[in-house]
Amino acid sequence: MLKIRGRIQHYAWGGHSYIPQLLGQPQNPEIPCAEYWLGTHPAAPSTVIAAAGSEQEIALAEYLASNQLPALKFLFKVLDVRDMLSIQVHPTKAQAEEGFTRENASDIPLTASHRNYKDNSDKPELAVALSDFWLLHGIANDEQITSRLNRAEYLKPLLNAYMKGGTEAAFRLALDTGNPDTQHMHQALAADIVAKQYAKTDILFWVQQWLRKNPQTPNGILTVLFMNLVHLAPGEAIFQPSGLLHAYLEGQNIELMANSDNVLRAGLTPKHIDVAELMKIANFNSTPPAEFIIDTQSTEQGELRYPTPFPDFELSSWNPGQLASPHWLVEQPEILLCLDGTATLTDIVSGSAIVCEKGEAVLIWPGHTVSLNGEHFQVFRARNIA
Numbered sequence: 001m002l003k004i005r006g007r008i009q010h011y012a013w014g015g016h017s018y019i020p021q022l023l024g025q026p027q028n029p030e031i032p033c034a035e036y037w038l039g040t041h042p043a044a045p046s047t048v049i050a051a052a053g054s055e056q057e058i059a060l061a062e063y064l065a066s067n068q069l070p071a072l073k074f075l076f077k078v079l080d081v082r083d084m085l086s087i088q089v090h091p092t093k094a095q096a097e098e099g100f101t102r103e104n105a106s107d108i109p110l111t112a113s114h115r116n117y118k119d120n121s122d123k124p125e126l127a128v129a130l131s132d133f134w135l136l137h138g139i140a141n142d143e144q145i146t147s148r149l150n151r152a153e154y155l156k157p158l159l160n161a162y163m164k165g166g167t168e169a170a171f172r173l174a175l176d177t178g179n180p181d182t183q184h185m186h187q188a189l190a191a192d193i194v195a196k197q198y199a200k201t202d203i204l205f206w207v208q209q210w211l212r213k214n215p216q217t218p219n220g221i222l223t224v225l226f227m228n229l230v231h232l233a234p235g236e237a238i239f240q241p242s243g244l245l246h247a248y249l250e251g252q253n254i255e256l257m258a259n260s261d262n263v264l265r266a267g268l269t270p271k272h273i274d275v276a277e278l279m280k281i282a283n284f285n286s287t288p289p290a291e292f293i294i295d296t297q298s299t300e301q302g303e304l305r306y307p308t309p310f311p312d313f314e315l316s317s318w319n320p321g322q323l324a325s326p327h328w329l330v331e332q333p334e335i336l337l338c339l340d341g342t343a344t345l346t347d348i349v350s351g352s353a354i355v356c357e358k359g360e361a362v363l364i365w366p367g368h369t370v371s372l373n374g375e376h377f378q379v380f381r382a383r384n385i386a
């Protein structure tokens with residue numbers, strides 16, 4: 001086992017204090033810190049922290065390969081969402097493979113803004129709220145959608161499209177920025193709601209937030225009207241399978257996902273929306289959020305598991321107040337991340353120990369039995385499933 005160092009992603013929607021505080025780094029009001037990545041994705045690979053006295057930092061992927069250890073099947077993240085993210089959807093494995101090959105064949109650079117597929121993996125995700133957390137998750141039911149679309153006469157074209165062709169047809173119209181009906185609906189909606197007061201439980205609160213910050217970019221704003229608005233209390237968790245539309249709106253969370261960065265956007269974004277590709281990937285059927293809220297399971301050793309249908313990786317945690325000295329046999333590579341307190345990780349056979357402070361992460365090799373000791377620590381554990 002050894003300590004590893006992740007990378008911060010400075011996306012514009014990120015907060016300024018949560019991640020620097022977690023990592024014990026200085027805060028800079030000019031530089032947002034949106035995500036902290038632990039893993040081997042080439043876009044922001046983690047490194048192994050070399051022994052004292054050695055200057056060299058080794059990439060985690062190289063380190064795993066040179067020690068004949070299995071590759072990580074996951075990307076482990078901390079997110080701090082200050083401004084809402086785009087409505088997005090992730091492809092299945094087959095769609096990702098096809099799209100990645102196609103875009104490579106078209107010589108679209110991996111860093112190009114219109115590149116959809118940055119790798120050939122699907123990206124199932126789960127998220128555990130670390131604060132009150134707000135998100136859009138899946139398509140609302142018919143009653144909710146018709147009630148939202150009936151609230152104003154100017155939304156009539158969208159209601160008509162929905163009544164004729166369902167959510168998919170309505171998305172097509174909502175994303176057709178060259179269509180005069182769509183342009184008129186954008187303007188009328190903005191004018192209607194800009195000065196009103198909404199509670200956070202009202203989906204128009206979030207539409208209004210977007211329009212206040214991005215008055216020139218109503219891109220995809222109407223698609224919000226078709227989505228479920230979900231609030232998670234700290235500790236609650238939810239998952240997003242391939243094809244499920246979602247957008248993080250506000251708060252901090254821990255995310256675990258397949259090792260991928262493949263995103264198709266459907267709204268709330270100044271970025272390019274590839275409507276044709278989105279239509280192929282997104283699931284437009286109504287999906288009740290309750291079906292995706294994770295039923296946590298507590299083990300005898302006080303470990304809180306977040307089971308999902310995803311076959312490749314699993315997330316669990318120990319939170320303050322839970323049994324303080326669990327031990328387990330490590331069967332696949334694991335990463336532990338300490339979010340609070342101090343935890344001591346001990347290899348029971350060799351007796352070697354590593355002290356993990358707030359913000360620190362440890363890679364544990366398979367084949368070792370380890371124990372975790374300390375008081376009032378909060379530690380998240382991400383691991384491959386064979």
Ligand SMILES: [Zn+2]
Pocket residue numbers: 088090125240246
């Ligand atoms: Zn996502």
